[in-house]
Amino acid sequence: MDPDETSRSGDGREPLRPILDQWRVPEPPREIEWQLRRTFRQRRRAGQRRRQAWVAVAASLTLLAVFLSRRSEDAKPPVVAPAATKPALLAPMVATAEPHRVEVPAASAAASSPRVTPPARAGRPAEPEVLVEPGQAELLVQFARNLRGTRQAPPGVSMPQIEVVGADAPAVPIPYAEAASVPAHRTEWGTVGDQWPPILRPL
Amino acid sequence: MTADPPTRTDGELLGAAARGDEEAFLEIYRRHQGRVYRFAFRMTGSPEAARDVTHTCFASLLEAPRRYQQQRADLGTYLCAAARNQSLRQARRTWREAAMRGAVDLRPSRGPSPLELLLTEERGRIVRDALLALAPLHREVLILAEYEELDLATIAEIVGAKVGAVKVRLHRARQKLRRALEGYMTCGAVATQART
Numbered sequence: 001m002d003p004d005e006t007s008r009s010g011d012g013r014e015p016l017r018p019i020l021d022q023w024r025v026p027e028p029p030r031e032i033e034w035q036l037r038r039t040f041r042q043r044r045r046a047g048q049r050r051r052q053a054w055v056a057v058a059a060s061l062t063l064l065a066v067f068l069s070r071r072s073e074d075a076k077p078p079v080v081a082p083a084a085t086k087p088a089l090l091a092p093m094v095a096t097a098e099p100h101r102v103e104v105p106a107a108s109a110a111a112s113s114p115r116v117t118p119p120a121r122a123g124r125p126a127e128p129e130v131l132v133e134p135g136q137a138e139l140l141v142q143f144a145r146n147l148r149g150t151r152q153a154p155p156g157v158s159m160p161q162i163e164v165v166g167a168d169a170p171a172v173p174i175p176y177a178e179a180a181s182v183p184a185h186r187t188e189w190g191t192v193g194d195q196w197p198p199i200l201r202p203l
Numbered sequence: 204m205t206a207d208p209p210t211r212t213d214g215e216l217l218g219a220a221a222r223g224d225e226e227a228f229l230e231i232y233r234r235h236q237g238r239v240y241r242f243a244f245r246m247t248g249s250p251e252a253a254r255d256v257t258h259t260c261f262a263s264l265l266e267a268p269r270r271y272q273q274q275r276a277d278l279g280t281y282l283c284a285a286a287r288n289q290s291l292r293q294a295r296r297t298w299r300e301a302a303m304r305g306a307v308d309l310r311p312s313r314g315p316s317p318l319e320l321l322l323t324e325e326r327g328r329i330v331r332d333a334l335l336a337l338a339p340l341h342r343e344v345l346i347l348a349e350y351e352e353l354d355l356a357t358i359a360e361i362v363g364a365k366v367g368a369v370k371v372r373l374h375r376a377r378q379k380l381r382r383a384l385e386g387y388m389t390c391g392a393v394a395t396q397a398r399t
Contacts, residue, residue, distance in 0.1 A: 020349050023330040028240035032257050043265050
């Protein structure tokens with residue numbers, strides 16, 4: 001296309017350009033450039049703020065996901081003991097499940113005190129030893145079982161029957177215990193001298 | 204002899220501006236401000252409106268840079284098209300208001316105007332009024348063809364019409380303008396002859 005075609009009048013008459021040139025247009029004011037500079041900086045700041053907000057949201061979501069995944073791992077049920085719904089009572093449950101761990105002093109073992117040794121659990125610090133009187137180990141086992149609500153007695157363990165009497169009940173004389181009816185380990189224990197308080201020691 | 208620094212293309216400047224380079228954006232503005240402002244000024248007839256239109260056009264590059272497609276047209280054409288759209292909104296309103304006011308008095312002033320400066324201003328006012336009296340679709344093609352000296356294909360790209368339609372509009376715009384300025388052209392010729 002001929003570029004001069006646009007500047008010609010097209011109808012053979014006098015061209016309009018000399019007349020049109022009498023309307024002169026001033027140069028664009030510097031104010032536009034300042035306004036555009038300001039607009040550019042505002043938009044750049046807004047973009048940076050938007051980017052920071054997105055980063056913060058992404059970081060928050062990541063932390064939330066990590067927290068939820070860890071929580072779901074902790075909430076998984078343990079493999080053993082389906083009756084153990086309370087984790088705090090797990091330790092006595094394990095202790096009664098293995099009654100042979102309750103060490104009762106034998107008649108020949110005169111040098112050592114009777115004690116209940118809790119089973120060692122991996123990953124937990126050793127619990128302090130509990131010293132009990134002879135024959136109280138079974139009571140402790142039953143007490144722990146009552147706490148958990150289980151009534152099943154472990155095989156081979158006889159539970160002593162405890163008779164509950166009122167405060168106004170008549171006094172019942174304690175029957176004399178024959179030496180043969182006293183447990184074997186009782187015969188080798190007794191008070192020493194006239195100490196106060198009396199201390200049971202192996203004879 | 205020092206070599207000139209390589210000038211960056213409009214596309215490169217746009218990319219740099221999108222990455223936050225302020226000077227690149229202002230370089231784009233300095234390249235194209237003249238044509239956009241002149242076109243907006245002649246379309247609206249108001250320096251305030253021309254300033255607003257120019258600002259809006261270049262700010263649109265920041266808001267929606269993807270609207271400009273390099274393969275379709277160069278940046279100058281795109282900005283002219285944006286200025287045209289913005290100007291038309293104002294020009295249509297102004298044209299409607301002018302039509303409601305009645306015909307524009309395009310006769311040269313009868314009063315004495317001894318000073319050449321005043322005469323020049325008077326001529327400019329008459330030409331401006333004659334241009335603003337044209338319909339916006341005629342005015343835009345006339346401005347782009349006569350003042351900006353763009354070819355018909357580029358004008359067609361800017362106004363979003365076919366080349367044939369642009370030719371027709373341009374022809375009618377010239378006819379109307381010539382009719383409107385008929386008396387002035389005669390007087391101007393007389394005045395020119397008198398000065399010589």
